[in-house]
Amino acid sequence: MFQRAVAVVLALAYAAMARAETPPAPVVNCGTVVDLPTRTASVTRYSWLPGTSSEPAGVAVLLLVGGGGTLNIDSAGCPQRLNHNILLRTASLLRAAGMATALVDAPSDWKGDEGLAGFRLDPAHAADLGQVVADLRQRSGAQTVWVIGHSRGSLSAANAAGRLSGGQAPAGVVLASPMLNGEPSKRRPWVAQTVRDTGVLAYHGALLVVGHVADNCPRSLPEGLDAWARGASAARVQVARVTGGPQPVGRSSSLAACEVGQAHDFVDQDQVFAQGVLRFIQGGRF
Numbered sequence: 001m002f003q004r005a006v007a008v009v010l011a012l013a014y015a016a017m018a019r020a021e022t023p024p025a026p027v028v029n030c031g032t033v034v035d036l037p038t039r040t041a042s043v044t045r046y047s048w049l050p051g052t053s054s055e056p057a058g059v060a061v062l063l064l065v066g067g068g069g070t071l072n073i074d075s076a077g078c079p080q081r082l083n084h085n086i087l088l089r090t091a092s093l094l095r096a097a098g099m100a101t102a103l104v105d106a107p108s109d110w111k112g113d114e115g116l117a118g119f120r121l122d123p124a125h126a127a128d129l130g131q132v133v134a135d136l137r138q139r140s141g142a143q144t145v146w147v148i149g150h151s152r153g154s155l156s157a158a159n160a161a162g163r164l165s166g167g168q169a170p171a172g173v174v175l176a177s178p179m180l181n182g183e184p185s186k187r188r189p190w191v192a193q194t195v196r197d198t199g200v201l202a203y204h205g206a207l208l209v210v211g212h213v214a215d216n217c218p219r220s221l222p223e224g225l226d227a228w229a230r231g232a233s234a235a236r237v238q239v240a241r242v243t244g245g246p247q248p249v250g251r252s253s254s255l256a257a258c259e260v261g262q263a264h265d266f267v268d269q270d271q272v273f274a275q276g277v278l279r280f281i282q283g284g285r286f
Helices: 002-021 086-094 117-121 124-141 154-162 223-231 268-280
Strands: 032-039 041-050 059-064 098-105 144-150 170-175 206-212 236-243
Touching: 032 124, 032 154, 032 206, 032 268, 041 124, 059 086, 059 124, 059 154, 086 098, 086 144, 098 124, 117 154, 124 144, 124 154, 144 154, 154 170, 170 268, 206 223, 206 268, 236 268
Parallel strands: 059 098, 059 144, 144 170, 170 206, 206 236
Antiparallel strands: 032 041, 041 098
16 A cells, blocks of 8 residues: 555656646737727727838738638737638738738627628728728838738728828738629629729729739639729839749639639748738839
């Protein structure tokens, strides 16, 4: 009995020592969380991080993802949904160039099953984003704020660019895989919304439109981007196309091609996408 008791005591002691030597799990912090009251009884949460370069570029970028736009940003600033989107994958590359990045969640009153749905083209949505632009500029100390929207996020970005002015207006806008074609539907009429329905062509800042030659999402087929963008009033405008990646050009279009992991989401082209956007923001060509 005595030997068994000693063995038990030693086992417990060794277990305690092992627990003591195990380092604590790192605290995850994806950014500073801001809960910004944007409308009556509505709050827009965003999470931002400063650039990591030793020479800040004086630029902050607002990242607007597609789909329903609901990231479900937690108290540590980490998105719980849509976190494999091209904009979230390349945020660290933008920060490495000295740019602050901000992930914008859907407002508190637009987090149902369909997320932002038709609210993306609403004047109130543009006003919400204008408040985020102004707030981020103040918190980050950035001289200019750009808005980058991907897929259905391009609707939000284009809507903001076409409506905002003064201190709430972005200095530049990037529309990645923009929703150029609508899909009329009796069940979801907002699926017919496109960037053509916004005032972005009258926007006077800088405008970059980026597509992928192999994008077969019927909402964002690259054909037609040049003709549409020729009507832009932007001080500086470029239509760029990414050509690399594992997916061939010429496949039949389908809604499945609108998902993450497709050319629509610039699969395997994170560096190309981020570096091109950086060059344009810095005054060059994609």
